[in-house]
Each structure stands twice: as C-alpha cells, then as structure tokens.
Amino acid sequence: MLEKGYVQVYTGNGKGKTTAMMGLTLRATGAGLHVYIGQFLKSMEYSEVMAIKTHLPNVKIEQYGEGCAIGRNVTPEDTKAAAKGMEKAMQAMLSGKYSIVVLDEANVAVHLGLLGVESVLELISKKPENVELVLTGRYAAPEVVAAADLVSEMRDIKHYYNAGIMARDGIER
Numbered sequence: 001m002l003e004k005g006y007v008q009v010y011t012g013n014g015k016g017k018t019t020a021m022m023g024l025t026l027r028a029t030g031a032g033l034h035v036y037i038g039q040f041l042k043s044m045e046y047s048e049v050m051a052i053k054t055h056l057p058n059v060k061i062e063q064y065g066e067g068c069a070i071g072r073n074v075t076p077e078d079t080k081a082a083a084k085g086m087e088k089a090m091q092a093m094l095s096g097k098y099s100i101v102v103l104d105e106a107n108v109a110v111h112l113g114l115l116g117v118e119s120v121l122e123l124i125s126k127k128p129e130n131v132e133l134v135l136t137g138r139y140a141a142p143e144v145v146a147a148a149d150l151v152s153e154m155r156d157i158k159h160y161y162n163a164g165i166m167a168r169d170g171i172e173r
Contacts, residue, residue, distance in 0.1 A: 002033070002099050005132040006149035007124055011107055011140035014154030015172070021102050021136050022048050029058045033099040036092035037061040038085045040109040040137075041078075046173050060098075062088060074112055082114035090123055093131055100132045107137030107144065117141045124148075 008024075010017040025035045035058060039049075043065040052059045064085025066077045085103075093101040103123075109115045120135065124147045127133050135144060145151050167173045 001130045002132060003130060005099070005127065005130050007127065007147060008132065008134045008150045008152075009107070009140050009144060009148040010134070010136045010152050010154065011138060011145075012153035012155050013138055014156040015159060016154045017136040017138075018048070018104055020152065020154075021104060021134055024100070024134065025052075025056070025059055025102070028100050029056050033058065034097055035059045035100040035102065036089070036098040037102040037104055038089040038092070038106075039063045039065065040082055040085050040103065040105040040114070041065045041112075042105065044173075047170050060092070064088070074114060078112075079114050082109045085109075086115055086119050086123070090126070093123065093127060093133065096128075098131065100134065102134040102136070105137040106135045107140040109137070110141055110144070111137075111139035117143050120144055121147060 010020050025037065028035050037059065039061065042063045049061055049063070052061050062085070064081045066075065066081050089101060089103055092098055106115065106120060110117050110120060120141070121143060124133065140151070
C-alpha cells in the first residue's frame with residue numbers, strides 16, 4: 001500500500017487522459033500495487049480492457065456505460081449505470097484492497113448530468129489516506145479541480161482526427 005495517496009485529475013480537450021491513467025496503472029502494477037478502474041460511459045472491450053484482463057492480474061476493471069452517451073440524449077439507464085459505478089468505486093476505495101482507484105471519464109459523467117459533482121466530492125472526502133484517487137475526462141468541474149492535489153490538462157494543439165483519421169486499434173482504442 002501507499003504511505004500517502006493524493007487526488008489526481010487528468011482533464012482537457014486533448015488526447016491522452018485515459019492513456020496517462022493507463023501508464024500510471026502499468027507503473028503501479030510493476031511496483032506490486034493493486035489498482036481498481038471504473039470506466040464511466042464505456043461498455044466496449046477497448047484494447048486496454050483486453051490487455052488488463054489478459055496481462056495485469058493486480059488490476060480490476062469494470063465498465064459503467066450503456067454505450068456512448070456523448071452526442072445523444074442521456075437515458076435513465078445511463079444515469080443508473082453511472083450511479084452503480086460510483087457505488088462500486090466507493091466500495092473499492094474503502095475495501096483496503098486497492099492502492100489506486102481510478103474513475104475514468106467521471107468528469108464527463110458529471111458534465112452530462114449522470115453524476116452530481118457532490119457525489120464526486122463525497123468520494124474525495126472519504127478517500128483513505130493511503131489510496132491514490134484518479135479522475136479522468138474532459139470538463140472537470142471547478143469544485144473537483146479545487147479539491148484535487150494534482151491537475152493535468154491535456155490541450156489539443158493538433159490532431160489527425162481533424163483530417164478524417166478515425167480511432168485506431170491499439171492507439172486510440
């Protein structure tokens with residue numbers, strides 16, 4: 001376990017938030033730490049999910065999405081999935097099993113109204129001293145930024161997506 005854990009936020013419009021969190025996960029498992037990842041808004045078996053399930057036994061990953069909620073109206077099922085994810089993340093954080101707890105795309109879930117910012121702030125306030133809590137996703141609420149110990153903003157300067165290049169297996173998904 002960690003002696004002291006902090007709250008990290010990876011946000012911004014640029015590529016790399018989930019990638020940075022996955023790099024932290026890989027580093028942590030190399031040090032023998034256990035990691036819990038709850039992915040909000042996601043339900044596909046992305047490459048990182050398959051890699052974790054195949055190669056990283058110290059990592060538990062669960063998804064709390066009903067398909068991509070971005071660009072469509074949010075449904076009651078989306079809200080229920082997000083609430084379930086927050087409940088599971090709280091359980092994981094308080095279980096004593098994990099040194100690092102990640103809520104991937106939690107910031108977007110708050111932005112879309114699937115989670116209240118109050119529930120994220122409650123999670124932060126209940127974080128045990130020896131757990132690192134990581135929140136990813138665009139649109140981090142100012143209250144979450146204020147409560148965090150580390151905030152990194154990925155800024156989109158140039159991206160080949162703008163030239164029509166779609167997400168590629170092993171690179172963006």
